[in-house]
Amino acid sequence: MASSEAFPPLIADQLHYLLNHSPDSIKIENVRSGNKFNPKILDRFTLVIPYCMDTIKWDVIYNSEYPASPPDFIFGPDDEDFMPCSSTDDSLLDKVLSEWNNQDSTLLLALVQGLRDQYVAYQRKRVGQVDDDRVKFEISTVLTRKGIEMQMTLGADKPEEVKFAVPLVMDMSINKLVVGCPWKNEQKIYLQVVYPILRKYESAPSSPRLKLVPSSDLKALFSVEDVKLPPWMDGMCLAEYLPHLEETLERQILEAISAIVLRRSFVEALTIFLGRPLEADPTFCRKASFLAASGPFPFVVHFFFPTQFPKQQPALMLQSCQHLNQLSEPVKLNLLTDYPWSPRWEVGRMAERLCDFLTDEAVNFKKYCNEALLQH
Amino acid sequence: MEDLSLEKIEIQGPTLASLIQRASSSPCDVDGLLFGQIHRIVSTTLSDDSPATSSSSTDQIVATVTSFISSGKTVSFYDPLGRVDSLRVDSLRVNSPDHLLGWFSARRTSPNRPSMRELTVSSSLSSRFQLPIENSVNPNSASSSVFILLTTPLTDQLIHTHEYRAYQFKPLNRRLEPRSLGIVNIGPAFRGHYGSFNPKSGFPELLCEVSSGSSAMNEDRDDEGSSLSGKKQAVKDQKEVDALADGFQVGSLKRLVGVEAASFTGGIEEMYERMLAKVESLASEVEKSSAKVLELDNHNRKLRYRVARIER
Known part of the structure; x- marks a missing residue:
């Protein structure tokens, strides 16, 4: 433009x-x-x-x-x-x-x-006019829930489907639970349910396709890919299915919020060995960068924390402060995820073991940087 | 018959051309009224064999667009909600004797589907205006339900530059249903049209010779009164002729019929010349007033832009 x-x-x-x-x-x-x-x-x-x-x-x-x-x-x-x-x-x-x-x-x-x-x-009226007993039943049983959006998909080349987007109700506000929450809008998780419309020759309705969809900002805290959806039994309906799912999600979100505290205490434990971080994500503690040195060789360590911390260890990236590649960018090492780690260690020990590993790795990194410089 | 279904909508080539020209030359989106007629066309197909079903006639209700008037803007004869204002319709059609058939909307770079407002306008217009169906078996009328949509594609294209679609508003399901838009031409395919053809001539019905005959018959009428009314009639006739051909004597029209007609070619030529002169002077007047209108239009645009704080 x-x-x-x-x-x-x-x-x-x-x-x-x-x-x-x-x-x-x-x-x-x-x-x-x-x-x-x-x-x-x-x-x-x-x-x-x-x-x-x-x-x-x-x-x-x-x-x-x-x-x-x-x-x-x-x-x-x-x-x-x-x-x-x-x-x-x-x-x-x-x-x-x-x-x-x-x-x-x-x-x-x-x-x-x-x-x-x-x-x-x-759209709700259109879906209501669909001649399908299951859809009619589902509408009559979930009507008490607020904010449900429905959509009818019709197309010559597509099978007829009815789509529901159900906002999941939890007894808490995710925004309020996060300390220093930066989100403008209230974060929610929706369950998308797609019902294939029964064709004349089919006798039993096939189970609907289910998918969790979070609001866009929620991924900093919680990844819905980690949620295992409870199975949809034959003859089940949405009103039966939802309470169980909501309970599970509620528990997982509370876990995700307590994981922030764990990540923060780990970052704090790192400061004992690496000094104050150059930069750290204060709200969700998903990222932190420290300046480290191996003898006279200074470098930056970036920590990337998964939402599953401490079950999954953080990914590390080393970045030299002295070496530039052909594009005049600092030389970096690929993400390191393979190093000694146990989620059962307490944070102090995690930090200690990690720094031991860094001390060894720094030597290799320095060698790698010098080689990169020679080729250049 | 409330929910009458049109077989198709037809438009004369020149009318469509000038509609597209109007849409593409206007500075912005425009709308306007469509005039024309709705008629029943009976087409009979004869076949040689099986006398029982030798002929079958089909009835078609067809709408024909004969003219249009453009408002030069949008939201002209209706409000932003799409409610038609009958007074504004009347002031836009300016005493046009033609029947109001429907309306059109022309908008650039937009999808060729009726918009929210267009649907409401069509609904409102068809509920307020009706026109008779010509050639109908029992005198019937239909609502002014025709809608023609002219658009241009979303992206500039070299070849495909304009699109038009015709619709009929159906009150039963409150929908604009697409109809094919046929272009009327001369030829055997359009023979059905001649059946419902009505001549529309602006030339006045002049009494001329007949008037003298009638005065002779009405002998008991007062002579002075008759001559007075005769004079009045003559003045009136002259006025009507003046409107078409300035300065041509109405009396000379007498010679157009009867024995003198053969030797009166010069007179006819004189009338045509005067008609041409009249048309030319009208054309130059139109040109002058068009220039004035354009000037005013530009001035108005400047004012509108200033109000909308658009800088150029």
Whole structure:
């Protein structure tokens, strides 16, 4: 995009407000202009909106010649039945559109939020119309849960499926448990359940596909790949399955939070041998860098901690302070993960053994650096 | 018949061309009204064999777009929610005698699907305006439910530059259903159209000779009164002729019919010349006023940009 291309200032304000304040991380793509004489004035774009663990794309069309008018929306090709403006009961959309004021930068977000809410209801209605006993039963039993999003996938080349995104309820707020939590939005874990729709010739419904999806920032604390999903028994339903899963997850998240404390105490134990760290991740203690020396040879040790610490040992990376490679970057060694380690040691012993290993390894590293320099 | 289904939507080549031209020459997205008619076309197919089923006739309800008017902007005859304002429709169509068939929307670099607002406008328009079905068996009317969407592709392309699609709004499922857009031409394939053809001439019905005959018949009428009304009629006729051909005497029209007609070619030429002169002077006036409109338009744009704080 050329630097001179820009949205009219008031539209830009609305857009920035939308991107910075939306609870869902909305993205924007395909910015373009509909203006013949001033094609550098942008006035239309595509919003990529997270929905049901997937995204939906809506085109937003302003008119740059009349930037004071509210925008128009074009929904996805599969959603031609989605008619938010025709349902007369939605006074919010009515109000925002009929009392549009282009000086108020919050209105675009209000409009998109209002439309998304209607979209949730629209998809739920579509899923409700599916002629499948299991889906009908699941809807009737999980309706008491809040925030469930549903989606119907139809396609000539795809099998018919109904997708649920269920926010898992835990008796705690992950954000509050993390000391010095940097996250703007409340972190959650969703369970995505995909039900294949029963075809006429099939007698028994196949079990749904299950997948855990965390909010984007959660990976610093907790990796859902480490969670082993409880098995889905034949004839099981979501209402039976969820409480057990939620309990398991709750326990694992509490473990992950106590792992922060362990990592921190390990970093603290390292300072006895290596001095103050150059840099350390204070919230989740996933990274720490120390300056070390072997005789006159100074080097930096980077520690990368897995979420499974101390079951898994940290990965180390050595970086020379004196040697540069051909690209004028400091010479580094590949990640070291193979060294003596036992999760049963206490942190002081872990740090001690690790520093012993470093002392030996530093000699090899120095040799490696000098060889690299000679080749250069 | 509320939920009448159109077989297809047809448009004359020149009308479509000028619609595309209007869309591509306008500075921004535009919308406007479509005029035309809806008629029933009966096409009979004759076959040689099996006399029992020798002929079958099919009824087609077809909408034909004959003209359009562009508003030069969007949100012209409806509000941002898509609710149609009848007063604004009337002021946009400016006494056009044609039937309101539907509307069109032209927008650049956008998907060629109806938008949220376009759907609502179509719904609102078709619920408020109706037009008669020509050639209908029992007098019937249909709603103004035609919608034509003109778009350009999202990325600039050298060959494929414009797209158009036609839709009919169906109130039953509140949907815009795609219809094929046929381009009307001359030829055997379009014979059905002639059946429902109505001549539309602006030329006035002039009494000329007939008027003298009728006054002769009405002998008991007061002579002065008759001549007064005759004069009034003559002045009125002259005015109507002046609108078409400045300065041509209405009396000379008499000679267009009857025995004198053969030797009156010069008179006809005179009338055509005057008509041409009138058209030319109109053209130059239009040109002048267009320049003025453009000037005002540019001024308005500057003001709008200033309000929107767009710098150029």
